Amino acid sequence: MEIFLDLWNNWTTLEKISGLSCFCIIFPLLPIAVKVITKNKPLSIFSTLSLLSTALFTLIGIVALRIVFDLEISHIFLLTPLVLLFVNILNIGTCVGYYSMHSKRKGFNLIELKEEYQKDSIQLTILILLLFLSLSIFLTSTFLVFIIFTGLLSLGIIWFNYALLYWYLLK
Amino acid sequence: MKLKPKFDIKHLLNNLFLIIATSIIFTAVLVALPLTEKITERTSFDLVTKENQYWSKEYTLELQTTDRKSVEKVRNIIFKRLNKFGVENIKITNIGKEVGEEEEEITVLKVFVNTTKDPNLVKELVANQFQIRIVVRKEEVDFFDEEEPFAYLFAENYEPTGWDRTNFRNIHITELKTTDNTYTYFAIFKPWVSKQADFTKLLDTYRGEYLGIDIDGFVSPYLVPLEEQKIFAVPLNYQSEEDVEAINILYNSGIISTSYSLVTEENLEPQIIKVNYVGISIGFVVSLLLTYLSLVLLKHDDINMVKKALLASILTICIYLSILKIFNIPVDTFLLPIVAILTFLLIKTLVVNLDSVIYIEIALITVFLIVKIVGYGYAEILASHLIWLVLLSKVSLIASEWYLNKLKEI
Secondary structure, eight states: OHHHHHHHHHSOHHHHHHHHHHHHHHHHHHHHHHHHHHOOHHHHHHHHHHHHHHHHHHHHHHHIIIIISOOOOOGGGGGHHHHHHHHHHHHHHHHHHHHHHHTTSTTOOHHHHHHHHHHHHHHHHHHHHHHHHHHHTTOOHHHHHHHHHHHHHHHHHHHHHHHHHIIIIIO | OOOOOOOOHHHHHHHHHHHHHHHHHHHHHHHHSTTGGGTOSSSOOOOOBSGGGOEEEEEEEEESOOOHHHHHHHHHHHHHHHHHHTOSEEEEEEEEEEEOTTSOEEEEEEEEEEESSOHHHHHHHHHOOOOEEEEEEOTTSOTTOTTOTTGGGBGGGEEEEEEEGGGEEEEEEEEEEOTTSOEEEEEEEEEOGGGHHHHHHHHHHTTTSEEEEEETTEEEEEEOOSSOOSOEEEEOOOOSHHHHHHHHHHHHSOOOOSOEEEEEEEEEOOOOOOOOHHHHHHHHHHHHHHHHHHHHHTTOSOHHHHHHHHHHHHHHHHHHHHHHHHTTOOBOTTHHHHHHHHHHHHHHHHHHOGGGHHHHHHHHHHHHHHHHHHOOHHHHHHHHHHHHHHHHHHHHHHHHHHHHHHHHHO
């Protein structure tokens, strides 16, 4: 908690406003867009939970890096939320796209959506693993930590989303 | 029997376009490849990296106040100035209350910057309170005294008119034509609507006389023309665009009413994230080929989709790098791997999920536009790059599909 308080107190009001504005605009905007496109409330709630989990994963990850691994959190780690948001939009976007195209088809059910989502998640996982690993060979120090950290969190978010979809929509 | 030559113009044009497209692809790949600059000396294809331009400093400021709100206002305005100027990494820390040289209570601020921007201009943005007043010459001062040739410069030789920065909604900096047909930059003072009449009255009162713009104790004289004036345009002695940008920021980033001074400035080791650009390029080519090979071998994807995604990925990254190289756009090399990974992920996802293309593209562009407008530092820089890459990916995907279809037709 102290890390975040220190960070928060060291920020100027403008930095705080900037961070909060990003959070307050993007986080409601995406679930609203999902609701408008799919007209499905559970999917909209799923996207909200997924975005919140992204924020939570980032916070937990940074705390773990600082406390458990005693690593200094430099300015480059401010890019992690942006990368995670990108991955999350790809992940949610594929789900929303599939649902909006096929939901009115006869015989469509959520199991089909889950299977499609699983396929997409596997693909993203393969890509992320290969790309981040191949890059890591050529990196050192802080940037290497950043890439591994962001890569792992991206994978975590993809599979957390899958679990969320499974438990929330199908159970 | 007479042979009639078969001449298919459509086929010919198709082939011609295909050859042109292939040449463009090869050119983009060649320009984008690292070390292409070593092959030809005729044209420079160097990637302008920011690594060697970084410098880092810590400025110490002493504020003549201990009021928390006033201190926060100073922090905000300095941050706003540096952020608007494009300083990549800014940290402004309130060290706390201290006792000054004259036993008065002061507050100390440490301003840390790590940037590639002009050091002199960054210092100007940090060190200047930039308090603006419009003043009028004191009658008792002799401005033509040869013993004091610089009397016109000092604020103590002027009387306040009661007009300061708070009376103006904006100070617009623009290039205008002068009487000798050359162009120079002017600061146009735009008063609040409610103050416009009073300001016109002030200019009328001093027609043919000197007014002065007092900025932090130094005055720039301004001769009010004899004819009626609607605008108050003060010429600026700055020529470079970067100077003008800095002066515009100083004029329009808020009013600092607390007096402060720059006490020390300490040079620090710049914080640079060094990346082996050549190594990473090789790594990417290998990983890209491996990824797509594995997708083909695992029969996860249709071979046509793999081809399209691979070609679009190569095309996007190569065109992006070529643009950076040809237009000499400075770039942080550590952002390139991040940008490349995200582009590959995006293209692969878009190729496989045709149902989601429009949603993903609109969502990404909206989010990055928000980050670009509201964000700061490297997040803002990365967001700007990614907006262009999402658009470039779209064009590349369309071009790749067209190219592969045409290839099939041959």
